[in-house]
Amino acid sequence: MFRFDACLLVILKFFSFRQQFFCDKRHANDFPWKNVRARLQFDEAHLPVLVIQNLAESFVHEIEPLTARELKRAAKRGSEFVRKITPSTLDPEVPAEVWTRSRLDNLATLYGRWWHKFFQRLDWKGGINSAQKLFEKELPLSPDAKVAVKDWNATRENLFSDASIARFLASNETLFHAEFPFSWHRNERSVLEGLIDSIMINRIFGQCLLLDWKTNDVSPSDIEIFRESYRPQLAAYWKAVTEITDLEVEAGLFSTALGRLLLYSAEELQMEWRRLEQLPPAELENEIRPDPASGV
Known part of the structure; x- marks a missing residue:
């Protein structure tokens, strides 16, 4: 089953990764982000995993899947993004x-x-x-x-x-x-x-x-x-x-x-x-x- 809240948290991790990948943030803007591709795929437990690939340099970095604690927190915060009224x-x-x-x-x-x-x-x-x-x-x-x-x-x-x-x-x-x-x-x-x-x-x-x-x-x-x-x-x-x-x-x-x-x-x-x-x-x-x- 597609988990919007879990996928959202994974995407947020991408932005965290972008900052953490560079020790000196001044060089972050020099990185060829136009060559970077990010895609969502799902592991054996059907949890979302964000795979980030630099097409120019053939470097692949895979962000770890969500932990049980992170998944629980994402589900708890899901209502903060979209509220259903019936x-x-x-x-x-x-x-x-x-x-x-x-x-x-x-x-x-x-x-x-x-x-x-x-x-x-x-x-x-x-x-x-x-x-x-x-x-x-x-x-x-x-x-x-x-x-x-x-x-x-x-x-x-x-x-x-x-x-x-x-x-x-x-x-x-x-x-x-x-x-x-x-x-x-x-x-x-x-x-x-x-x-x-x-x-x-x-x-x-x-x-x-x-x-x-x-x-x-x-x-x-x-x-x-x-x-x-x-x-x-x-x-x-x-x-x-x-x-x-x-x-x-x-x-x-x-x-x-x-x-x-x-x-x-x-x-x-x-x-x-x-x-x-x-x-x-x-x-x-x-x-x-x-x-x-x-x-x-």
Whole structure:
């Protein structure tokens, strides 16, 4: 596996070598550096080794590979160079047996995962009849079948008829993607990456619709609080996809409990992103990552 941090430390060693090679630094500038070539190669342990060769004088100097201590230090300092910020609430990349028991037993989390799997399998081109058959097939696997039926009765009314969704469904040029990954380099030291629940793209019209499925138990009276709590996350999605694709992007939450799509305006998302980008990296990450305990 390529180790950016280890390779960076090896390259830094090259500059140290350049100074150490000459006892008198005054002569260093007289050395024909244009004839010097440096290349990275990997030893048997797949660790990077920098080989420096003077093509004019056939002299080869090999810098020693990193020690275990140096490699550990490089890994520890890796976050100082590039910070990854992930707004998505994803399962940890660890074996299932090390998950905490409370997380596994959290009904809201299990229920949210069930709905997300349902939407991953949804055939948008198949229409409501296809969706109904899929729901009936998946219902026995739901951790809370009674609530699932209630939410589905609300959801099926608007899932295909919502104005924004219907506009994309009406075009044969629309592409549908579930669990859509993205990675946007904000700057030299920050990368925003994540996984969008559902995305519809119509390049003919230069438009894109981001849907984030929310399975929280929310009442109509709490809609504004609900929208506000997820606005930072959707603003991050919106900004990243806008920068990556250069499309006109719409973004919203689809609540299964409410059975409707809650869109954010472009102005609202732009204003929210301007606020977020002023925050320190750690605070930004905390703002855009939703609380897993509140539902997926």
